[in-house]
Amino acid sequence: VSYSIDPGTATAGSDYTPVSGTLTFAPGETAKQVSVPVSGDNVYEPDEVFRLSLYGATNAYHADGTTTFAATIVNNDPLPTITAARYTAGETGAESGALGFRFALSNPSALWVQVNYATADGTATSGSDYVGKADTLYFAPGETQKDVFVQLLTDTADEPDETFTFNLSNPAGGSLGTTAVT
Numbered sequence: 001v002s003y004s005i006d007p008g009t010a011t012a013g014s015d016y017t018p019v020s021g022t023l024t025f026a027p028g029e030t031a032k033q034v035s036v037p038v039s040g041d042n043v044y045e046p047d048e049v050f051r052l053s054l055y056g057a058t059n060a061y062h063a064d065g066t067t068t069f070a071a072t073i074v075n076n077d078p079l080p081t082i083t084a085a086r087y088t089a090g091e092t093g094a095e096s097g098a099l100g101f102r103f104a105l106s107n108p109s110a111l112w113v114q115v116n117y118a119t120a121d122g123t124a125t126s127g128s129d130y131v132g133k134a135d136t137l138y139f140a141p142g143e144t145q146k147d148v149f150v151q152l153l154t155d156t157a158d159e160p161d162e163t164f165t166f167n168l169s170n171p172a173g174g175s176l177g178t179t180a181v182t
Helices: none
Strands: 002-007 020-022 048-055 068-073 081-086 098-105 113-121 134-139 145-151 164-172
Touching: 081 113, 081 164, 098 113, 098 134, 134 145
Parallel strands: none
Antiparallel strands: 002 020, 002 048, 048 068, 081 098, 098 145, 113 134, 113 164
16 A cells, blocks of 8 residues: 655645655554654644545545544644843933843744733833833744833933832743743
């Protein structure tokens, strides 16, 4: 009997190596195995399926009428971890008065990943020291890094360094590795 691989949700060449050929059963043999090389990656993705099709049997027939069998490639990559870290910036200078926060995923995902973020006052006060911000950040499939900037407000007062907190919450498609950055 001849066999070949047909793609389902799996992609030939990147998820598996397509194979084809002919299986020959010796008298008395009742089982044969077909090996399909599966490609590893570090991308979190849903399980994927391909099909093994049998055709052109000689001196035999398909007893149950089935000639196509599904095979599942099980994802073995971890759910991405979302982290955030800050850039340093002053009230004036090359940073244009903004403080940057870099969001990163520990590994790529084939799915959308999102996380909510919001600033919270510490010794710095929203509206007088910085422009408060709250939103949802989205990572498209394959993206692993995004930056968000918080505008600092300038003044002429002589004051010590001030802080505010950048909080992360409600991840979807990933888990939190960082919940707050000051």
